[in-house]
Amino acid sequence: MNKLQRILVTNDDGIAAPGLAVAERLAHQLADEVWTFAPAGNRSGTAQALSLQQSLPITQQGTRRYSVGGTPADCVMAALGGPWCEGLAFDLVLSGVNWGGNLSDSVMYSGTVGAALAAAHFELPAIALSQAFDGPSEIDFSVTEAWMAAVVEQLWPMRADHGCCWNVNFPYGAAEDVAGLRFTRQVGGMIRAPQVARSGGADYRLSFVRDPDAVTDPHADVVAIRQGFVSATPLIRERSDETRLAALGPGSELILGEAGR
Numbered sequence: 001m002n003k004l005q006r007i008l009v010t011n012d013d014g015i016a017a018p019g020l021a022v023a024e025r026l027a028h029q030l031a032d033e034v035w036t037f038a039p040a041g042n043r044s045g046t047a048q049a050l051s052l053q054q055s056l057p058i059t060q061q062g063t064r065r066y067s068v069g070g071t072p073a074d075c076v077m078a079a080l081g082g083p084w085c086e087g088l089a090f091d092l093v094l095s096g097v098n099w100g101g102n103l104s105d106s107v108m109y110s111g112t113v114g115a116a117l118a119a120a121h122f123e124l125p126a127i128a129l130s131q132a133f134d135g136p137s138e139i140d141f142s143v144t145e146a147w148m149a150a151v152v153e154q155l156w157p158m159r160a161d162h163g164c165c166w167n168v169n170f171p172y173g174a175a176e177d178v179a180g181l182r183f184t185r186q187v188g189g190m191i192r193a194p195q196v197a198r199s200g201g202a203d204y205r206l207s208f209v210r211d212p213d214a215v216t217d218p219h220a221d222v223v224a225i226r227q228g229f230v231s232a233t234p235l236i237r238e239r240s241d242e243t244r245l246a247a248l249g250p251g252s253e254l255i256l257g258e259a260g261r
Contacts, residue, residue: 012111
């Protein structure tokens with residue numbers, strides 16, 4: 001993989017998150033120039049949300065490094081449309097590294113993945129990077145740091161034939177125990193139920209009841225992680241269910257009758 005000219009780095013855990021520093025180090029290995037636009041604070045679970053009805057504070061934090069008072073997707077839009085990078089083109093967008101896997105049906109909520117999809121909307125190659133863990137663990141990105149450059153080098157030549165947006169998850173454990181890179185699908189079934197708990201007064205905290213073992217599809221991202229593989233799932237920006245649309249007949253029509261009846 002030849003060195004790239006320019007990479008954009010973002011995340012959803014915030015400008016001070018240790019995983020962002022991991023992604024920035026990778027970006028500096030891969031490109032001559034690295035720009036970082038990351039949320040000012042933790043914006044996990046915001047998917048592709050945009051801050052369209054409020055102002056967006058953007059503060060320079062260093063050379064080519066900015067904090068954004070908005071979502072991960074806001075960060076991508078700010079970099080692509082703001083005056084800071086005017087006239088510049090990015091070769092690749094890296095989002096992460098997220099502490100915690102973005103797997104199964106949690107992918108649709110992920111701000112880490114949302115930033116990558118925001119980049120893909122403009123046909124920019126993008127990779128969401130997440131470090132999975134099993135139960136309460138001290139923050140440890142050693143597996144990601146050991147293998148992420150090799151993973152990006154494998155995925156980069158595939159962008160024309162197999163899509164330009166990838167959701168990559170690294171298994172937790174020892175770096176030498178990684179079994180390889182497996183191409184996977186994003187499936188449902190891991191999130192069992194929403195959970196709302198009182199956190200004080202009229203305040204509540206939303207979470208999910210998750211059961212990773214409920215996912216048994218051998219090609220699922222969750223199963224790959226369980227078996228010690230790095231999981232790489234190709235994503236698309238479109239939401240149409242092409243299989244069901246083909247069964248219905250694209251362009252087919254139904255007569256509704258009279259309105260209100």
